[in-house]
Amino acid sequence: MKFVNLVLKSVRRNKRRTTLTVLSVALAVFLFSALRAVLDGFDAVSAASSATRVVTVRSTSMIFSMPTSHEQTIRSTPGVEDVTWANWFGGIYKDPKNFFGQFAVDPVSYLRMYPEILLSEEDKKAFIEDRTGCIVGDGLAKKYGFKLGDKITIQPGIPVYGSQDYEFTIRGIYRAGSSAVDNQSMMFHWKYADERSTPKAQVGWYVTRVSDPDRAAKIALAIDQQFSNSAYETKTDTEQAFSAQFASMLGNLNLLLGSVALAVVLTTLFVAGNTMAMSVRERTTEIAVMRTLGFRAATIFSLVVGEGFIVAIGGGVIGALLARAIVNAESLGLAGGFIPMFGVNNRNVLVGLGLSAFIGVAASLIPATMASRLKIVDALRRVA
Amino acid sequence: MGLIGSYNLRSMIVRKGTAAMTAGGIAMVVAVFVMTMAIAQGFRGALVASGSNDNAILLRKGATSETVSGVLRSQLPLIEAMPHVARTADGQPLASPELVVIISLPRKSDGNPANVPVRGVGPRAYQVRNTLKMVEGRQFAPGSREINVGRQAVNRFGGLTMGSELKFGAATWTVVGIFTADDASFESEVWGDVDLMQPAFQRNGYQSVTVKLADPSAFESFESAVVADPRLDLKPSRERDYYEGQSSTTGTLIRIFATFVTSILSIGAVFGAMNTMYAAVAYRTREIGTLRALGFSRLRIISAFLAESVALALVGGVIGCILALPVNGLSTGAMNMTSFSELAFKFRVTPGLLAGGMIFSAFMGALGGLLPALRAARIPVARALREI
Numbered sequence: 001m002k003f004v005n006l007v008l009k010s011v012r013r014n015k016r017r018t019t020l021t022v023l024s025v026a027l028a029v030f031l032f033s034a035l036r037a038v039l040d041g042f043d044a045v046s047a048a049s050s051a052t053r054v055v056t057v058r059s060t061s062m063i064f065s066m067p068t069s070h071e072q073t074i075r076s077t078p079g080v081e082d083v084t085w086a087n088w089f090g091g092i093y094k095d096p097k098n099f100f101g102q103f104a105v106d107p108v109s110y111l112r113m114y115p116e117i118l119l120s121e122e123d124k125k126a127f128i129e130d131r132t133g134c135i136v137g138d139g140l141a142k143k144y145g146f147k148l149g150d151k152i153t154i155q156p157g158i159p160v161y162g163s164q165d166y167e168f169t170i171r172g173i174y175r176a177g178s179s180a181v182d183n184q185s186m187m188f189h190w191k192y193a194d195e196r197s198t199p200k201a202q203v204g205w206y207v208t209r210v211s212d213p214d215r216a217a218k219i220a221l222a223i224d225q226q227f228s229n230s231a232y233e234t235k236t237d238t239e240q241a242f243s244a245q246f247a248s249m250l251g252n253l254n255l256l257l258g259s260v261a262l263a264v265v266l267t268t269l270f271v272a273g274n275t276m277a278m279s280v281r282e283r284t285t286e287i288a289v290m291r292t293l294g295f296r297a298a299t300i301f302s303l304v305v306g307e308g309f310i311v312a313i314g315g316g317v318i319g320a321l322l323a324r325a326i327v328n329a330e331s332l333g334l335a336g337g338f339i340p341m342f343g344v345n346n347r348n349v350l351v352g353l354g355l356s357a358f359i360g361v362a363a364s365l366i367p368a369t370m371a372s373r374l375k376i377v378d379a380l381r382r383v384a
Numbered sequence: 385m386g387l388i389g390s391y392n393l394r395s396m397i398v399r400k401g402t403a404a405m406t407a408g409g410i411a412m413v414v415a416v417f418v419m420t421m422a423i424a425q426g427f428r429g430a431l432v433a434s435g436s437n438d439n440a441i442l443l444r445k446g447a448t449s450e451t452v453s454g455v456l457r458s459q460l461p462l463i464e465a466m467p468h469v470a471r472t473a474d475g476q477p478l479a480s481p482e483l484v485v486i487i488s489l490p491r492k493s494d495g496n497p498a499n500v501p502v503r504g505v506g507p508r509a510y511q512v513r514n515t516l517k518m519v520e521g522r523q524f525a526p527g528s529r530e531i532n533v534g535r536q537a538v539n540r541f542g543g544l545t546m547g548s549e550l551k552f553g554a555a556t557w558t559v560v561g562i563f564t565a566d567d568a569s570f571e572s573e574v575w576g577d578v579d580l581m582q583p584a585f586q587r588n589g590y591q592s593v594t595v596k597l598a599d600p601s602a603f604e605s606f607e608s609a610v611v612a613d614p615r616l617d618l619k620p621s622r623e624r625d626y627y628e629g630q631s632s633t634t635g636t637l638i639r640i641f642a643t644f645v646t647s648i649l650s651i652g653a654v655f656g657a658m659n660t661m662y663a664a665v666a667y668r669t670r671e672i673g674t675l676r677a678l679g680f681s682r683l684r685i686i687s688a689f690l691a692e693s694v695a696l697a698l699v700g701g702v703i704g705c706i707l708a709l710p711v712n713g714l715s716t717g718a719m720n721m722t723s724f725s726e727l728a729f730k731f732r733v734t735p736g737l738l739a740g741g742m743i744f745s746a747f748m749g750a751l752g753g754l755l756p757a758l759r760a761a762r763i764p765v766a767r768a769l770r771e772i
Contacts, residue, residue, distance in 0.1 A: 012392075024652035031648050060552050061488040061499060063724065064585070096448055159444075159454045231554055235488075248496045252716065256565050260645055268651055271411035271656030274402055278663045288610045 007306040014279065018311055025315025026357055027270035033323035033344050033352040035257045035264075038251045041342025044179035051074065051213035051337060052081075053113070054220045055208040059235040065160075065202035065312035066232045066300050073226050074208055079219040083329055084109035087204040089161065091154035093144070101185040102154065104193040107172070113207050116177035117187075123148075125171030131192055133171035141173045162196040185200065188207035198341040202287070208236075219329035263356065276308045280367040287371050288379035301372040308364025309357060316356025320349040385531075388441040395668065407700035409653045410748055412529035414704025414741045416649060418537050419711055421740070422731040424635055427718060430729035433568035433592040435624035438600045439512060442593045442610065442618045449630060449722045450484050455590040461594050461614055468606035470596040472511065478596035480513075482577050485585050486725050487552045487670060490543040493719075498717070499725040500541055502531075502552065502574045504581030504590075512596045515568065520546055532561040534571035535696040536728035540717060546573070553584030557596075569627070574727040576580030602704035611739035630722050638718075650748055657752025661693050665760040672760050673768025689760050693753025694746050701745025705738050 056074065058064040063085070075083045089102035107128045111117055119127070119135060127133045136146050146152070150170045156162060168188055176183040194200055210219045220236035227234045237245070247253070280287070287300055304335055328343035396403050435441075442463065447453035463469065465472035471477055483504040488497040509524040510516055524530035533544045543550060557576060565571050578590065597606060607620050665672070672685060712733035722728040733739045 017659050017662065020655040024655040027648050027652040027655075031645065036647075059488070061486045063486045063499075087542075090452070157452050231526070243494050248491075248494065260416060260420070262643075263412045264649060267409045267412040267653055268654075270405045270412065271652060271659070274405035274409070274656060275659055278402060282663075328443065344449065 008357050009216050010307050011310055012177040018367050024271045026319035027351040028264050029319030029356050030323045031318055032261055033328045035261050037342045037350045039257055041238040046240050046243045048179035049265050052209050052275055053239040054208050054216055054236050055239055056236040056240045059233040065204055068201045068203055074223055077222050079210050080208050081113045082112040082209040084303050085203040085206045090157040091156050103187045104190040105187045106190050118175040118177045119172050127171040132168055133190055134168040134186055135172040135174050136186045138173050138175050139183035146170055160197055168242035168279045193365050207322040212323045268359050269363050272359055276364040276367040280371045287374055288376045289315050291376050297372040301368045304368035304371050305364045309360040311362025312356045316353045324349055392688050402660055406657050407696055409656045410697050410700030410745050411703035413653045414745050415707040417646040418708035420734045422572045422739055423474040424638040426729040426732040428635045430733050431627045431710035433566050435627035437624050439596055439623035440620045441622045441623045441626050445617050445619045450591045453591045453716045455593055457589050470598040480509040480594050481578055481590040482592050483581050483590050494512055494699050501725040504578030505575055506521050512594055515566045516738050518561050518563050530560045531559045531565055531574050531576040532575050533559050534572035535564045538562055540728050555584050569727050579593045581601045621698055633722055639675035654748050654752045659752045665756045669768045671716050673765050675766045685761045686757045690753045694749040697745045697749025701742045705741050
């Protein structure tokens with residue numbers, strides 16, 4: 001501990017070099033934390049999925065619909081507590097670039113199924129009573145400046161829903177109680193869309209609540225068996241499996257983001273290692289003098305490692321805090337559609353700090369070994 | 385430049401450890417740049433290769449992709465009768481009415497279901513799309529429940545090998561042929577007879593019609609003829625333009641990601657290069673003083689140190705490009721947001737991309753070397769010479 005001042009002194013020796021190194025470590029930790037946050041965003045969706053909800057889609061593919069008559073059959077399956085349904089609307093708000101999820105839902109049963117959709121009692125009532133009413137997530141409302149009572153026009157994007165524009169009135173702005181619900185979506189009455197659809201009475205997917213999460217897989221199988229060999233065979237999965245499949249459709253994110261993160265770490269190791277090597281080389285004579293005075297090789301070694309550690313941790317703190325401040329769902333507004341909400345959380349910050357500590361120690365290992373193995377006589381004889 | 389150039393080069397070699405580390409940092413940045421851009425290139429390439437300049441695709445007015453388009457059965461003969469449409473030797477129009485639906489098949493790598501496009505095509509589709517080649521088996525016979533499968537789809541999804549039977553749309557289909565399409569997106573698809581797909585998927589009509597133009601340069605007159613016909617509420621586009629547009633959503637997303645990551649990473653590497661060059665200047669203060677005393681101008685000193693930094697970065701650039709090369713041709717998949725289906729494509733490391741990587745590394749070197757070089761030039765001669 002008594003050497004802390006000495007280490008701090010060496011850190012301050014070349015201020016410009018230290019600053020540059022601190023900043024490059026900061027950038028690396030910033031990038032690393034942001035990448036982790038994106039991956040965590042995807043994980044959070046499947047982690048927050050309810051174990052008691054199962055999702056039923058057509059076995060061919062979820063783009064095909066099923067008749068409303070499936071509802072009764074699912075509801076009467078033993079172990080099923082509640083059923084609701086929804087359709088993907090895929091409409092266009094002003095411009096095709098304004099992409100967000102629009103779901104035609106059965107309001108009463110849908111809100112019952114998803115208590116994570118946080119809505120005040122008045123808004124809930126107003127939404128249920130208005131056939132052309134809709135609710136939007138607070139993220140979406142912020143993005144497009146939607147307010148309660150606003151009228152919005154959506155052009156149907158899928159031929160099934162006809163070609164006439166749909167008018168909606170915003171009756172509620174909901175908050176997402178967990179990552180299982182996206183706060184960048186819009187929900188409206190399924191009946192409103194059904195009135196203009198050809199063919200009518202079609203459902204995109206059913207969501208079922210089962211009484212016992214341990215039997216979810218069995219109940220899912222029982223649901224599917226009732227429709228096997230019908231014209232509308234189904235595939236039922238737990239909500240968790242369903243969202244995991246959805247994320248995997250985006251491509252192999254783990255591999256892509258993982259290899260980028262590795263490159264980030266390696267680049268920083270090179271930069272920091274280089275700095276430490278330079279700083280040791282500059283002080284060759286000094287180190288030799290210290291050794292002559294009786295400092296042991298091990299002490300010299302830990303002095304150099306300590307210096308690397310402090311520089312890297314300094315960068316890590318800056319980078320992690322910056323990431324925490326900048327990369328969050330509110331300031332980015334990138335999420336929406338197929339990309340879940342993400343933001344750097346405290347755990348990402350800790351991982352980032354740990355990473356910077358690792359970089360500091362790993363980068364100074366070779367220079368520290370060099371310094372501790374210095375031959376005193378040679379070093380003293382050398383003129384810098 | 386002769387003396388000073390070799391002086392800087394030799395100094396770089398003397399300090400090989402530091403030089404190697406700096407180049408290593410830059411190499412990593414260039415490798416990440418080339419690899420991520422290779423994904424964007426590959427994705428876009430797969431879609432652009434799908435479109436031919438000789439072909440035109442007709443979609444419903446206002447439709448941005450096949451999924452949301454519709455073409456009535458009665459409209460097909462009207463299009464086929466148009467004089468702009470190329471014909472076979474026996475006078476058959478080269479037009480293919482098409483319908484794309486998505487089925488779910490297990491991905492081989494992780495067993496998860498993936499969205500695979502099934503394309504119902506007209507009997508002359510292989511003449512309209514002449515880049516398609518059968519590598520195994522034969523073309524499906526019109527009127528039978530036979531399908532052809534793209535090579536990428538066979539490799540990526542289970543149950544699509546030659547002779548296997550596939551159940552979808554309440555019927556069983558047999559794979560009778562496997563095709564390639566110059567790495568185009570069609571290689572991720574399953575093709576069959578559109579007239580059998582329609583009832584199987586309970587669809588009336590088609591989504592699009594692709595025609596081969598008799599004279600590719602006469603696209604404008606074809607377009608005005610289609611628009612002028614009140615029975616056709618369709619809009620033709622050049623097939624290449626259409627597919628290029630299809631790649632934009634996902635392509636842009638990948639590009640934004642690549643730019644974000646590499647720009648932040650490159651700042652870190654530039655700082656590293658700066659450190660190295662500042663140290664190089666500090667070590668050689670006396671030598672620089674000598675050079676100045678001998679009459680070398682400030683400008684010469686600046687350019688010499690800049691050149692040293694750029695050379696160092698270029699070495700890194702070459703290493704980075706070599707590191708990134710092995711991913712070329714590696715196939716992967718990503719969801720195409722516009723069609724909601726999985727598109728298999730290959731990483732494409734093009735010569736242009738490598739050149740871009742080299743320019744990028746030179747730029748990083750110049751940026752990192754600029755301030756230290758200026759500092760070197762500003763050292764007062766007398767003080768520099770006095771320094772030990």
